[in-house]
Amino acid sequence: MLFNSLQFAVFFPLVVALFFSLPQRQRVPMLLTVSCVFYMAFIPAYILILFVTIGIDYVAGIYLEKCRGTARKALLVLSILSTCAVLFVFKYFDFFTSNFVGVANLVGWQLSKPLIHIILPIGLSFHTFQSLSYVVEVYRGKQKAEHDLVTYATYVMFFPQLVAGPIERPQNLIHQFYETQHFDSERITSGLTRMAWGFFKKLVVADRLALYVNDVYAAPQNFNGLQLSLATFFFAYQIYCDFSGYSDIAIGAARVLGFRLMENFDTPYYSKSISEFWHRWHISLSTWFRDYLYIPMGGSRVNQLGWCANILVTFAVSGLWHGANWTYVVWGVLNGVYILAGHTTAGLRARAFTALGLGETNVLRRAVGITSTFLLTCAAWVVFRARNLGDAGYILTHFWRNWDFSSIKTEQFLLRQMPVALGSILFLELVQFLNGRVRLASLVVEAPLVPRWAIYGSFVFLVVLFGVFRNAQFIYFQF
């Protein structure tokens, strides 16, 4: 079920009403049931895959707690391999076999491609990673094994974050299923406000920009440099608003029900370096890779070469996590290269700024940092969004060619949409900018009833009237 669908508009209030009407002991089973309904609204049969993952890691968790020594380690490896096997079959099988056969053909072996062509279950990478984090944390002794299957299944399947995160840690979420969530109108208002902000990002910003981006990236050769540049700029905002919008709705929906999910974004485009960007973008995934891949590989506690390798491997795997396509791998590696280059040139840049009289807190220095980080990120987004590396190369080499201001529109995106698109980006930035200085939400909450409701109502109608309601999937669902 999509958050931006009519079904969800009916589903969510019913779930909230039911949740608070039931006694506590019935709430978790109820959440599991509605989460199943939520997931089965996509492709019902795929819930079986989830059940398999849940079954494997539930049993593994219990035995990991009981076993000791080598058997324990073997059990962890077996559990991880089993869970990853599901991910591999559904997400990467075609990719790996195609590439293997391609390489084999190059060396003269004539192999046919054993493609299985199955539709990727929605959000598979998210719940697989959430499940993996549980077994690893049980293995590390930081989390007790969950003996109640229903509670564990609800941890993996909790519907607000089931298909696109945030990828939760068991320490943060499982214990909440044992707590009593009270009907607290302030918390509910806060959750609904967060959801409304998420809907604004998704429906007003992301889905309108998508109309332009989809047209241009479908056949970049048909568009001039101005259109390619604009589409790339729009995609940077589209993907941010699409994904952070989803996270806002997920966090808000969970908050309405009384659950706290981790924050996933922290205004990433205000980062002054790529390294900072990755601390503020998709935080739940970045920290997952940090905790379960980068640090176990040695992190930065190895020699310089080893550290470079760790960074590149982590980012390459992170790219591959996003999708079974070389564009994602190259995007990941490119970000790794950015980090390494940033680290290598950090001293040089600091000296150059100092020589120019621009101290750490200087506005111009910050602006240069933010702008250059944004431009580098946009260049990486080209690779991420392009259909293939050929298209990405074309776009990156044609940004500055044939700028024609008289032909900005595309087939789907008429000129009348441009003021709305640009206005929505400005509004987003304005709110984010102000929110960094004053707590806008608090100001609204403290306002008297009539103006407060007027603000809430106006915002709802702003989303309704300027949004695009085409049941567009969230980009990250495909991952």
Add this chain to the structure above:
Amino acid sequence: MSKEATGTTGLAPTNVSVAAPSPTSEKRRGERMRILALLPDSQPRLAASVSQSCRLPLRPLLRIVCFFGLLGLAAIGLDRTFTFGLRHIQTSEFGASNAIMSGRVNAQVVISGSSRALVHYDPRIIQSITGLSAFNLGRNAAQTDMQWAFLKAYLKHNAKPRVVIHNLDPYSFVLTREVFDPGQYLPYLNEEEIYKPLRQIDPSVWKWKYIPLYGYAVEDMRFTWITAVKRLVGINPREDYFLGYNPRHLHWTGDFERYKSSISAGVKIEIQPQAVKLLEDLAQTCQSQGIQVVFVFAPEYFEMQSLTLNRAEMFSRFQEIADRFKVPFWDYSQSGLCRDRDLFYNSQHMNQEGASLFSSDIARRLSLFNLDQLPNHRRAARNLNAVSPAPSVLER
């Protein structure tokens, strides 16, 4: 356990008021305590939570319900306001539709059809040559189902015309697959003649009608509601419809060349029985009401004609229906207009210059029928059909 039950663990609510104990509540509390006693010690939090009252605090709940209720009312109000604004527009496409729906047209000659009708027939020219009032009902991207719907709505609200010129297209036997530009229909969903066929095209059209703002927000991508708001503050859209006719001051766009290269082998256009039936209904209903129907196939750029593989079959069906209902069928496929690219902007649509020439010809041809002597009788219609129409000045 009792400590937890009274909320000293920090898990208890801070905002739930505790009602004064009554015999009933005491009894319930006793039951809860018995349940708690049965629960294993390993679930203290769950036990504590079971002890909490599941009662919903009424005031905050009411406040939330009130807020959403007000939102719903505001949505209904906005929806009605937008519809009101659109229905009071006097210019452009909505102006033409509003004139039809409010019964202000009452023309003697009515042209119905798709965008080809919309851009090919200039009622001002027809009026000046025939001396009869005329109006164009053509709709963009409408097939016979929606064309017939608008004609029915016209007949419901206006005096019966003497003649209906129904323009035929290569796609006359294909039903509308998708509602194009939903915004154009939103103010008229209370018209059964419009709503019913729309629902047949898209069963979810009920949402446009019954869910406030759904049509304006979800279906319409053109911000039609802004046009409505502008009208409410006194701003009408720029006038580009003249008695329902929408002239296109365009030159050849090159779309046809792209299309041609994509279908080098030609196209076979489907003939759907339901669409055939609709065309028959249109002819029969008009004739039964004493309205003379004339089928016209307006000029189509000649290169496109050879790309329609089943054109002969389609035209024989047109002719067969025309013969059966005694309707004249004026086919301009062989007109000299079809060979002049300067008169078209794509293969199906003439520009304003081409439309003027074509409208003049249609008007002259129409005037030869001595319409004053055709007082809405079937007999007259038969006579019309029996008379071999004078050859068009534009025919080769």
